[in-house]
Amino acid sequence: MVLLEGKRQMKLELKGIGKEFDQGNGKQVSVLKDVSFQIDGELIVGILGPSGCGKTTLLRIIAGLERPTSGEVLLDGEPIVKPSPRMGMIFQEHALLPWLSVIENVSLGLEMRGIPARQRQETATKYLELVGLQDCASSRSYELSGGMRQKAAVARALSLEPSLLLMDEPFSALDPQTRAQIQADILRIQEKTAKAIVLVTHSVEEALILSDELVILSSRPGSVKELIKVEIERPRDRMNPQFLEMRETVLAYLNGGKQ
């Protein structure tokens, strides 16, 4: 299985992202304020922040699903103004189309790109194998467990070979065991496919298990409070003293302390 073909360094830049919503009564509420950071290369970057700090909005702005009120997002130097297949998104809810089989879901993007049926089948099968769902190719999404659905969503996001994967609390609805397992899968997949990943999560542990770097946002309006490099050796052990210490540090930032 060759997955690293045509791989190139990607660069994501966020420049002064601000977002205001109209509350409907003419009042503007500011959700994000002057968020800037950049991601160079195939890193996993976790975005953490208190609830309501606009982390999901930030991810949606990166995805091009929403437009920022100010600032811009650049992917390899090009501004993102609408959704782009150069990014794959994994939603909180799997968002698989229930009238299609798993493999049809995974190959839908390829179909719209005009890739011939046989090649679609091959590519889709390759990514289903990667996430371990080759035996469920013809199942419907509602026949799968929660964890399998998210895996199928991962395969779908990978099928168009994006350089960046965006994940919006993708494992929050899963039970802890499934969660730990799919986190391990993500790390394995990331290593094999060399994707950069931006992960929004509310779980400090999850962020520390997965991320190379952390972006910690302040409470509303969200702005970058701290950028942290997570330099714990992999595979990471939740009980490792270094891990626990890091966890304390991050929690302290999130709870408003530690300037």
Place this chain on the structure above:
Amino acid sequence: MNRNLLKLLLPAAIILIWEAVALYLNNPFVLPDLRAVLSVLSSPTTDIMGSGSLLDNGKMSLFRVTLGFFIASCLAIPLGLAMGRWEAARDIAGGLLSAVRPIPPLAWVPLAMAWFKIGLASMSFIIAFGAFFPVLLSTLAGVRSVKQSWLEAVSMMGAGELNLIRKVILPGSAPEIWTGMRVGFGIAWMCVVAAEMLPGTSSGLGYLIMYSYGWGQTQIVVAGMVAIGIIGILIDQLFLIVERRWFSWRANDR
């Protein structure tokens, strides 16, 4: 108790009472007995007093209703999709449609006759009116039931508006559209029979009923009504079979 038996209980009781009353009255013009009705129903290909057989008239009605229903669907589904998807389309068409909706299809009969004369065109027009709104409203509801996350997931694949409609909105709202078509066909079926009862018509089950009534042949009237009921049930079942076969994901996805 067996449920199928339970379902048959009420119809059986009604038939019994009917038969008892018919025997008591002994007036076939008011209430024909079961045997007379069954003898008409059991020979559906026999010509009835020069107005064609039960089967021929049934086919005629079915042809008319299918044509009108087809026209209604061709108009209502695209319009519903557009109104569901684009606010502007909703703003433009919404007001007029909600003003026209309360007008019963049969109230259009005089205008339909003035515009199209009596015949297939005017009947199709009335039938189309009957089927149009159920299909339109359920298409609208269907588009609204399409999850935002489906649209976003597919637009992340680089889909434009056309692909979103083709790959997400249309298949995603298909179960609701289908339900609307089922309801619409039921209404269309009622409209065709009513339209065929209008003076000047010379075929169809509605015509057959009125014609037989004029000759005092109540057993044919009842047989015609039964035929209308049976055809209605069969078509509804056909819709249900398709629904179960293709749209089972809807029930499972919730």
